[in-house]
Each structure stands twice: as C-alpha cells, then as structure tokens.
Amino acid sequence: MDFSPNPDQIALNSALDKLAENFKTPPTDFRRFALLDNSLDQALENGGFFEAANIPELGPVSAAMMVETLARLPYTAEVALSMLVRPQLEGDWPRPLALVENGRPGRFVAEAATLIILDGDQVGLLSAPAGATVKVESLFAYPMGKTKEQLAFTPLDNTQASRIRTWLRVALSAEVAGLLQSALDAATEHLRLRKQFGRPLGSFQAVQHRMAECAVLTRGVRLLALQAAWSGDAGDAAVAALHAQESASRAVYDLHQFMGAMGMTLEFPLHLWTYRLKALLSELNGRSAQAHAVSEYCFLDNSEKSDD
Amino acid sequence: MEFQWNKEQQAFRATVREFLDRHLPDNWERIAHGPGSTAQSHFSRQFCANLAAAGLLVPHWPQRWGGQDADAWSAFILAEEMWAAGEPRGGQYMNVNWIGPTLMRFGSEAQQRRYIPPMAQGETLWCQGFSEPEAGSDLASLRTKAERNQDQYCINGQKIWTSYAAEAETCFLLARTGSGKKGISIFLVPMDTPGITVVEIPSLIGEGDIHEVFFENVMVPASAMLGEEGQAWDIVRTALSLERVGIPRFALASRMLRRAIAMLKQRNDFHHGAVTQAARAHAACEAARLFSYEIIDQRQKGNTVGAEASVARVATVNAERMVAEYVVEHLPEALAGGDPLLLAHHQRGIVAGIASGAAEIQLNLIATQLLQLPREPR
Numbered sequence: 184m185d186f187s188p189n190p191d192q193i194a195l196n197s198a199l200d201k202l203a204e205n206f207k208t209p210p211t212d213f214r215r216f217a218l219l220d221n222s223l224d225q226a227l228e229n230g231g232f233f234e235a236a237n238i239p240e241l242g243p244v245s246a247a248m249m250v251e252t253l254a255r256l257p258y259t260a261e262v263a264l265s266m267l268v269r270p271q272l273e274g275d276w277p278r279p280l281a282l283v284e285n286g287r288p289g290r291f292v293a294e295a296a297t298l299i300i301l302d303g304d305q306v307g308l309l310s311a312p313a314g315a316t317v318k319v320e321s322l323f324a325y326p327m328g329k330t331k332e333q334l335a336f337t338p339l340d341n342t343q344a345s346r347i348r349t350w351l352r353v354a355l356s357a358e359v360a361g362l363l364q365s366a367l368d369a370a371t372e373h374l375r376l377r378k379q380f381g382r383p384l385g386s387f388q389a390v391q392h393r394m395a396e397c398a399v400l401t402r403g404v405r406l407l408a409l410q411a412a413w414s415g416d417a418g419d420a421a422v423a424a425l426h427a428q429e430s431a432s433r434a435v436y437d438l439h440q441f442m443g444a445m446g447m448t449l450e451f452p453l454h455l456w457t458y459r460l461k462a463l464l465s466e467l468n469g470r471s472a473q474a475h476a477v478s479e480y481c482f483l484d485n486s487e488k489s490d491d
Numbered sequence: 492m493e494f495q496w497n498k499e500q501q502a503f504r505a506t507v508r509e510f511l512d513r514h515l516p517d518n519w520e521r522i523a524h525g526p527g528s529t530a531q532s533h534f535s536r537q538f539c540a541n542l543a544a545a546g547l548l549v550p551h552w553p554q555r556w557g558g559q560d561a562d563a564w565s566a567f568i569l570a571e572e573m574w575a576a577g578e579p580r581g582g583q584y585m586n587v588n589w590i591g592p593t594l595m596r597f598g599s600e601a602q603q604r605r606y607i608p609p610m611a612q613g614e615t616l617w618c619q620g621f622s623e624p625e626a627g628s629d630l631a632s633l634r635t636k637a638e639r640n641q642d643q644y645c646i647n648g649q650k651i652w653t654s655y656a657a658e659a660e661t662c663f664l665l666a667r668t669g670s671g672k673k674g675i676s677i678f679l680v681p682m683d684t685p686g687i688t689v690v691e692i693p694s695l696i697g698e699g700d701i702h703e704v705f706f707e708n709v710m711v712p713a714s715a716m717l718g719e720e721g722q723a724w725d726i727v728r729t730a731l732s733l734e735r736v737g738i739p740r741f742a743l744a745s746r747m748l749r750r751a752i753a754m755l756k757q758r759n760d761f762h763h764g765a766v767t768q769a770a771r772a773h774a775a776c777e778a779a780r781l782f783s784y785e786i787i788d789q790r791q792k793g794n795t796v797g798a799e800a801s802v803a804r805v806a807t808v809n810a811e812r813m814v815a816e817y818v819v820e821h822l823p824e825a826l827a828g829g830d831p832l833l834l835a836h837h838q839r840g841i842v843a844g845i846a847s848g849a850a851e852i853q854l855n856l857i858a859t860q861l862l863q864l865p866r867e868p869r
C-alpha cells in the first residue's frame with residue numbers, strides 16, 4: 184500500500200496542473216449551460232496526456248488522477264473515456280469517444296469519432312458514421328448529442344465487453360470525484376463569504392455537518408476510483424462507480440441548497456459541476472445497475488475473508 | 492501509488508490468521524458477545540499471553556519493551572484481523588494501541604517498570620476513566636477532584652461509561668487538580684485501592700461493557716501521577732493521536748456483511764433491495780478501509796495527520812451503521828437468538844458514533860479544519 188504518487192506521476196500531475204491553470208476561470212460574461220474550449224482538448228493532445236495509461240511508470244492510476252483534476256475545471260472536454268477506456272480497447276480507435284446507451288442522449292455523442300454502444304447486455308464499438316448523430320440542447324453542462332436512429336453493430340465478445348464496462352465505471356468514478364470536489368469547493372467558498380444574521384453562513388453547524396458529509400463522500404469517491412484504476416478489477420470498478428453515483432445523488436442537492444437563489448443562476452458556475460454530475464448519475468444504467476455489478480463481482484464466493 | 496499488500500504484509504496477515512484459527516475455540520463467537528464480560532476477560536488473559544508468546548501482541552513496540560519495532564502497517568493488519576475476529580484481546584487492545592506507548596513516552600522509570608512488562612506479556616487489563624456524568628463530549632468540564640496532601644492525592648468523584656472497569660487492574664484516570672484545561676492531571680490508579688466502587692450498567696451493547704466508577708477518598712501516592720500536574724490535556728492529545736484511526740471497525744462490518752449475504756443466499760433470499768443495500772454497505776466499508784489505510788500510510792511516512800482522521804472515523808461510522816441496519820432489516824433473527832457474532836457486531840456497531848467521541852465532533856473538525864469554514868461563535 185502506498186498512497187503517494189511516484190516521481191513520474193508527480194511530474195505528470197504538475198505538468199497537467201500548469202496546463203489546467205489556463206482553464207480555471209470561466210469568462211466573466213459566461214451565462215450558458217456548457218463551457219467548452221477546443222484549445223483545452225488541443226493542449227492535452229499536444230502534451231501527450233492521453234497516452235499516460237500506456238506508459239508503465241504512469242499507468243491507468245495516473246490517467247485517473249488526471250481525469251479527476253480536469254473534471255474540476257469549469258471548461259470541459261472529452262477526457263475520461265479517452266484517458267481511461269481507449270487504452271483498453273483492442274485496435275486503435277480515434278478519439279473523442281462517446282457512450283451511446285440504449286439510444287438515449289449522451290455526452291459528446293455529436294463530436295465523437297468512436298462510439299461505444301451499450302444496448303441491453305450487448306456492447307459494441309463503432310467509428311461514428313458521418314451524419315449519424317445530432318446535437319441536443321440540454322441542462323446537462325456537457326455538449327449532448329444522440330444518434331438519429333439505432334445503429335447496427337456487431338456485439339463484442341464477453342471478455343471485451345466486460346472489460347469495457349469495467350473501465351467505463353473507472354472513468355465515471357474518476358470524473359465524479361473531480362466534479363464533486365469542485366462543486367464542494369464552490370459551495371464552501373460561498374459559505375465562508377456570505378453573511379446572514381451577522382455571521383458567515385458557514386459558521387452554522389447545521390450547514391457545517393452537511394458540508395462535512397459531502398467532503399467525506401467526495402474523498403471516498405476519489406480513493407475508490409484510484410484503487411479501481413490501479414487494479415483494473417471489475418469488483419473495484421463496480422464499487423467505485425456505485426459509491427460515485429450514490430455520493431453524487433446525495434451531495435448535489437445540498438451543495439445547491441447552500442447557495443440559495445444564487446445557485447440557481449447561470450452566472451454562478453456551480454451548475455457546471457452539479458449538472459455534469461446529474462448527467463453521470465444516469466450513465467451505465469444508474470446506481471442499481473452498479474449495485475448488481477458489485478454483487479456479481481464481489482459477493483461471488485462465500486468466504487468472509489476476502490478483505491486482504 | 493499502490494493498492495496492494497507486499498509479500499511480507501501478506502505473510503504477516505497469514506500468520507495472524509493461522510494463530511487465530513489455532514487459538515480461538517469452537518465456542519469463541521458465543522464468548523465474544525460481551526466484550527467486558529467475565530467470560531471474555533478470562534479468555535482474553537489466556538489468549539493475550541499466547542499472543543505475546545508468539546510475538547503477536549506488541550510487535551510494533553520497541554524491542555526494549557518486548558516488541559520488534561514492526562511498522563505501522565503491521566500494527567494495523569494485526570488490529571484488523573483481531574477486530575474482524577470479534578476482538579479476542581478484549582480490553583487489552585487499549586494497552587497495545589495507546590496506554591503502553593503513552594507510558595513509554597511520559598511515564599517515570601518506576602511506572603514503566605511496573606506497568607509495561609505485564610502489558611507486553613498480555614497479563615493485565617486497564618480501564619479508561621475519562622467520561623463523567625456531566626462531562627461527555629465536553630471532557631474538559633470534568634469534576635472528579637484530586638487534592639494533594641503531602642505525598643498523596645485524595646481522589647473524589649465519579650466516572651461513567653467506563654469499559655472493562657469490573658475486570659481491570661488499573662485505571663488511566665483523569666482528575667482535576669486545578670481549574671480549566673490546564674488543571675487536569677492523569678493518575679494511574681490500581682482498581683483495588685480502597686474507596687473505589689464499580690457498578691455495572693445494564694445495556695443494549697453486551698454484558699459487562701460499561702460501568703459507573705465511584706471514587707470516595709481514594710488515596711494514591713503522588714508517584715501515581717503520569718507526567719506533571721496539569722499535563723493531562725497534552726498527554727491525552729498525544730495518546731489519542733496514537734489511536735487516530737481508532738478501531739478498524741470496517742473489518743468486522745465487512746465480514747459480517749459477507750456472512751449475512753451468504754446466509755441470505757443460502758435460503759434464496761438475496762434479491763432486489765437486499766442486493767442493492769448490500770452493495771451500498773460494501774462500498775461504504777471499502778471507502779472506510781481506504782481512508783484508514785491513507786492515514787496509516789501517512790503515519791508510516793512520519794507525516795502528521797490532521798482532520799483526515801476525522802474523515803476516516805465518519806466514514807467508518809457510516810459503514811458500521813449501514814451493515815448493522817442491513818442485518819436488522821434482512822436477518823432480524825440475529826437479534827433474537829441467531830448468529831452470535833452478528834449480534835455482537837450489531838451491539839458494537841451501534842456505538843461507533845458515540846464511543847471514543849461523538850461523530851458530530853468529527854464533523855465539526857472536518858468542517859472547520861478541512862473545509863476551513865468559520866467556527867461557530869461561542
């Protein structure tokens with residue numbers, strides 16, 4: 184056990200932090216649902232950040248740390264699937280990637296070069312056919328899109344399919360961890376500054392305890408996501424994704440609540456994180472599907488001592 | 492980063508498990524119910540002596556005091572395995588974790604020579620005399636008084652919720668020698684000193700667990716004081732920082748969750764809500780486990796641990812509660828003559844947020860120290 188990044192991972196993290204610095208502040212006149220900047224994607228491409236998972240000294244855990252860091256930014260780009268799922272695919276699939284789940288609208292579907300199709304129990308991979316997708320307006324603070332009609336695909340074999348599901352879960356948890364952290368930070372900052380009844384709102388214990396609970400959830404999601412990225416184990420990934428969706432659904436309401444009416448405006452960028460979290464809540468069939476995956480992978484044998 | 496045990500750690504865990512397999516009798520899980528009971532206390536004395544003989548009681552202590560200078564991970568692996576087995580060390584886990592190390596740091600030579608060897612040999616039980624009827628979370632308001640009279644102190648007052656008091660030989664006692672936080676001192680008091688009365692409190696949480704302890708003109712020599720007069724607060728803070736993560740409660744919770752699932756599967760009752768809730772509880776146990784490991788990792792690297800310890804405790808309380816509630820909902824017979832260790836877990840689980848400090852205090856610390864929200868005005 185060692186919870187500190189190795190020197191290569193530290194170097195990568197600080198290079199990424201430097202890059203992220205340019206994308207930390209939304210434009211002052213920002214009043215929209217999604218905040219995109221292609222130069223973020225470009226900078227990540229140019230810096231070779233998408234290749235980290237394949238470098239032995241770095242590995243997928245490094246990619247997960249990057250996904251978490253980038254998810255904290257107000258700007259978004261298709262990062263999680265490219266960094267964590269793409270390196271696990273057989274063959275070379277171009278990015279960006281998007282998930283098409285049972286025909287529903289999904290993140291980055293209209294921009295994606297590669298589509299991962301989840302249809303019931305089946306998983307497929309497709310190069311996005313030209314003209315097959317459209318953009319969709321939404322509250323979710325991602326660019327959303329959908330396929331115009333159901334796309335034909337050849338289902339992958341079970342091994343590949345479950346590998347993809349595992350890494351989709353890892354990607355989802357790492358992203359949720361970063362989103363939760365930024366939403367928590369934004370609300371914390373507000374609670375330190377906003378005064379009512381002659382004192383900062385953050386000094387009321389009723390508020391403090393709910394915020395502290397959110398902090399516990401957020402940190403838990405991060406650790407579980409990193410563990411799952413490190414091990415690539417299907418059980419670890421299911422646990423991480425379950426805890427991520429569970430925590431997101433518990434935290435998002437409170438974090439908005441503590442912003443008062445200000446949190447309902449597009450001027451205050453909290454929605455960039457909370458509405459992304461809401462988009463992630465329904466992915467991979469939502470919490471109960473993760474719970475069943477946990478059961479499938481973690482409760483298989485009847486041993487009481489599989490905790491080592 | 493690495494999320495796996497190395498070879499030595501795996502071997503050490505295997506050694507501990509082998510020891511447990513060999514030394515826990517068939518009826519152990521019935522004995523485990525009632526951690527402070529006479530039956531368990533007697534069992535624990537023999538068990539701890541055997542542990543000591545096998546070098547598994549205090550491996551993380553310095554060699555000088557019978558240990559092997561083992562690292563923080565070994566100590567934690569040992570604690571996990573013991574707690575997951577129903578804590579066969581009984582109250583002696585306190586000696587191992589913090590009372591012994593505190594005496595090594597602050598005790599006089601005479602105190603060390605008198606008290607540490609029996610701890611290292613697994614022959615002695617202590618109790619912790621902190622809480623009082625009017626001083627629970629607000630421990631600094633304690634009233635038990637120790638008045639100096641030449642070479643002696645005369646102690647009067649009352650402690651409450653004292654675990655293991657009926658069976659313990661010695662009390663790690665906090666008493667007031669002045670006013671305010673700086674007016675509290677520690678006394679190492681033999682429990683057979685005249686003037687001490689112990690009364691068991693019948694409870695939901697197992698036989699012989701909690702007690703009232705009355706002190707009426709209890710005379711102890713000045714040499715029974717640990718450290719200096721008024722030093723209690725500093726010493727206790729250091730002592731409890733040795734216990735930062737506290738008991739690895741997630742280990743038993745996790746094991747009992749697995750047991751519950753196996754029982755439900757066996758009678759073909761593991762469906763729908765039972766599956767979802769089990770998965771959620773399992774995830775909560777896993778989060779608590781990683782938080783605790785994160786702190787051990789910090790300790791192992793010699794870093795100070797702040798409010799992260801509170802995060803670990805809150806996560807542990809959540810996990811305990813989820814597993815305890817899971818069992819109540821899906822296997823209610825556990826509380827009515829069913830599996831004794833499921834019952835014992837329930838009884839230990841429900842106190843997780845209270846014993847050794849209320850969870851709300853931990854939430855206060857997370858809010859003010861980790862999130863740096865402003866303190867509540869007092």
Ligand SMILES: Cc1cc2nc3c(=O)[nH]c(=O)nc-3n(C[C@H](O)[C@H](O)[C@H](O)COP(=O)(O)OP(=O)(O)OC[C@H]3O[C@@H](n4cnc5c(N)ncnc54)[C@H](O)[C@@H]3O)c2cc1C
Nearest residue numbers: 619620621622627628652653654842845846847848849851
């Ligand atoms: C099984 C068990 C074993 C124990 N063993 C020992 C022992 O061996 N030795 C010993 O000295 N003590 C022992 N204790 C006592 C334990 O340390 C106290 O119960 C604990 O410190 C809380 O004190 P209290 O019970 O007086 O609760 P109180 O201080 O009366 O608090 C009651 C509740 O109020 C809330 N609360 C309190 N303060 C705050 C606050 N600042 N902010 C928000 N909410 C708050 C919390 O929910 C708390 O649980 C034991 C307790 C249990 C349950």
